[in-house]
Amino acid sequence: MSVRVRFAPSPTGHIHVGNVRTALFNYLFARNQGGKFILRIEDTDLERSSLESEKLIYEDLQWLGLDWDEGPIIGGNYGPYKQTERYKIYKKYIQKLLDEGKAYKCFCSKDELEEMKEKALKEGRPPRYNGKCRNLTLQEIESFEKEGKKASIRFKVEDLEVRISDIIKGEISFKTDAFGDFIIVRPDGMPVYNFVVVIDDALMEITHVIRGDDHLSNTPKQVLIYNALGFKVPKFAHIPMILGPDHSKLSKRHGDTSVNQFREKGYLPEALFNYLALLSWSHPEEKEILSKDELIEAFSLDRVSKSAAVFDFEKLKWMNGIYIRNKSKEELTKLCVPYLISEGLVTDRYVNENFDKLADMIESIRDNLELLSDVAQYIEVYFKLNTILDEKAKELLVKDTSIPVLRTFLSEIEKVDELNEKIYKTIVKSVQKSTGAKGKNLFMVIRIGVSGLTKGPELDKLVVNLGKDEVVKRVREILRLIGNHDF
Known part of the structure; x- marks a missing residue:
């Protein structure tokens, strides 16, 4: 099979x-x-x-x-x-067990069952059913039913031991005196899990039952039902929690x-x-x-x-980051859009009109993403100039070369018709030559000028994706803050 x-x-x-x-x-x-x-x-x-x-x-x-x-x-x-659509099927097999004397009606009340349990525990025995209703006569059953008593149905456990060969756990032996005759139908007529799961698995011809090992204790009861009804017992594999x-x-x-x-x-x-x-x-x-x-x-x-x-x-997050980095530019953008919309950074109209530009922005921050929801945090730099500068930014901006760097950079940007990475690199070389600034006194200051931040996407991509007009606007604002000592 x-x-x-x-x-x-x-x-x-x-x-x-x-x-x-x-x-x-x-x-x-x-x-x-x-x-x-x-x-x-x-x-x-x-x-x-x-x-x-x-x-x-x-x-x-x-x-x-x-x-x-x-x-x-x-x-x-x-x-x-x-x-819930299989009750008639369950009823058929319940009746089969009753007819063959492999199950019986139990009229014991909750109080009686609790009393049995307490007595067993006091005597150091497993708190199992004592079989009080196991051998009721037809007359006794009819009498209880006339009184309006609701009966549960118990499976009659005859075997002393149940052995299974679990694919993962190996050979396991269960002593049945640990649980005794167990309920398969509650007094309200509802069949219990251990019964219905056997019927379903048997009739659906399940060959392997692969489930959590929290179900291991249910297995001996289910095997007893399989055997009582003449069903083939499937192979079990109980996986660890x-x-x-x-x-x-x-x-x-x-x-x-x-x-x-x-x-x-x-x-x-x-x-x-x-x-x-x-x-x-x-x-x-x-x-x-x-x-x-x-x-x-x-x-x-x-x-x-x-x-x-x-x-x-953390490992799952790391793995997710790898899968994010392997997505195509277009697919990653589509996956990120719902998070950007929910954060109010873009609208459907903006996405429709600027999809390629948005894709370039997301591409520039792709390596920062471990979760798709991280996108709003990293892409915000494109939609908002940070004007609340941190201490590191302030320390850089008060250096003698910082204002000349920003003013020269602004002047050079204003001269060009459009920005691309080649033009940006040419501008930076010109700024470096004019001001003598280098390293973080050059690149970090430009980054602060266009974003107000000391970290973010690769600087050339940030500048190009922002575009000439936005870069000019931002650098002027940062220069204004410096001039007015507003930071």
């Missing part, structure tokens, strides 16, 4: 990076093996699930490039792909944790895809910058570590 894997999120909001890393490993494994990647929505938690959150999941996965072969939106031969920089479980207190947050900050999907793939997995040649195709070709579960991965925000 060809490989079939699934990602089954609950629609309760944007996807956490831990969950999307699980989706990504499933995706890479399926693509590497020429199999199918299935999306299934586990929406039985009616209080927390919503259609809006469901749409967010689709958006997050599509943005990241995790296209599914079967599931919501596109359909498939094994649907429905939402659990993702930790924050402090080595505790990654959570909101560490910063961005959802795909949407990374997207809004200006991370590129290719960079996040690449980075997440390297959390607890490594390339055979230890490469780090890898395209989707390269990751698909190299991915294998036997290179997944047993150890938890630490989410390094």
